[in-house]
Amino acid sequence: MTAISTAGRPTAEPSPDILIIGGGVIGTATAYYLARAGISVLLIERDHLAAGASGVAAGMLAPQVEAPFDDPFFNLTLLGRAEHPPLAAALFEEAGLDVEYRPTGILRIALDEADRAELQRRLRWQSARGLRAEWLEPDRLGEREPLLAGAAGRLLAGGLWLPDEGQVRGTRLVQALAVASVKRGARLRQGEWAVSFETRGDRVVGVHTPRGLLKAATFVLAAGIWSRDLAGSLPLNLPVGPVKGQVLMLRALHGAPRHIIWTGECYLVPKADGQVILGATEEDGNYDARPTLAGVGSLAEAALEHLPWAGSFTVEGMWAGLRPAAPDRYPIIGQAPGFANLIIATAHFRNGILLGPLTGRWIADYIQTGAWAPELAAFSPARFLEPARDGSV
Ligand SMILES: Cc1cc2nc3c(=O)[nH]c(=O)nc-3n(C[C@H](O)[C@H](O)[C@H](O)COP(=O)(O)OP(=O)(O)OC[C@H]3O[C@@H](n4cnc5c(N)ncnc54)[C@H](O)[C@@H]3O)c2cc1C
DSSP states (O other): OEEEOTTSOEEEEEOOSEEEEOOSHHHHHHHHHHHHTTOOEEEEESSSTTOSGGGTOOOEEOHHHHOSSOSHHHHHHHHHHHHHHHHHHHHHHHHOOOOOOBOOOEEEEOOSHHHHHHHHHHHHHHHHTTOOOEEEOGGGHHHHOGGGSTHHHHTSOOEEEETTOEEOOHHHHHHHHHHHHHHTTOEEEETOOOOEEEEETTEEEEEEETTEEEEOSEEEEOOGGGHHHHHHTTTOOOOOEEEEEEEEEEEOTTOOOSSEEEOSSOEEEEOTTSEEEEEOOOEETOOOOSOOHHHHHHHHHHHHHHOGGGGGOEEEEEEEEEEEEOTTSOOEEEEOTTOTTEEEEEOOGGGHHHHHHHHHHHHHHHHHHSOOOGGGGGGOGGGTOOOSSTTOO
């Protein structure tokens, strides 16, 4: 099979087995694991790699801090966290890039008595599950985090210390996955975008781009919030929308936090180069990926109220990104109902960096074995989408 150019002339490049749409963390992780398995893959990215939410993410690998209870999603996120240390080592070896994986831990601060009671409840069930978590009274917060010593800690109602939470640099992760994929034979094209799908019966046969029709055996739709528009061309009503997030990039002149500090209203994430990310807003349904004064202002206010020492940090920049989210806020990963050779992988909401590598590995496994990891059953597209036509599943 050969790809066809806009002029109708066959191009020299052969069609790949797998065509991935979207160069964020989900698309590049999928490309990496497919290339590792020796499968031919082409990834197309409309803009540049990590142009979407993946380029803005704070990079936390934080299942425990956000989990109110134990459920299949919590289990998924724990598995996702475990992927990162070996992947970071492999990418350093293969791509020569440090994704800045660091097990910095998270100190989740309690702001008042209600917060304290809720965090202590989480401590109990997470400890009972065998996870590491420790309660720190206000006068002990400084032992863990010097910036919270003395009066700074006594303003707070204690904290939950989660030593196994970590972080990477989202943009670095995408870059390293892309470099390692290419070294293993994957093709990546930036500045090339999918306009619509071409179908025949229950199969997708190609993706229309401004340069022509790209054919493949199997397609992976990993275009973040924009996946909805492309699915619409099938037509499938994929319920993915944006939850805008804004962050401030700061730098601490007199010592950054040692750990990630999370108050429930904002977080401070100290990066390897001394930068500190203050995040993040949650603005449902907002498609405008530009920072606003109200957005960054609300972050500054939240930080200054409870972490006043952060007031001396200098401001290096402000960013915003659009988190892809489903109505139930869980990822959508699996075969598109009605289309045998189309895989949907989106809606990772607040956890795409955490779950990207696991998602990519499991998609590559599915393509090789025909079987999905059982842990994905609750996150299938089928929970939202009906088959497009009778008998075509
Ligand atoms: C402020 C903020 C903080 C966050 N912090 C964290 C965190 O600490 N930890 C964590 O795990 N997650 C975090 N997230 C969430 C995480 O960033 C997302 O879940 C993840 O990046 C989604 O990845 P994706 O690949 O699905 O989408 P994206 O990164 O948005 O990538 C989609 C890509 O598809 C491309 N595209 C779109 N349409 C087309 C087309 N037609 N053809 C070709 N290409 C196309 C886009 O240009 C884009 O590059 C954060 C998000 C934000 C906004």
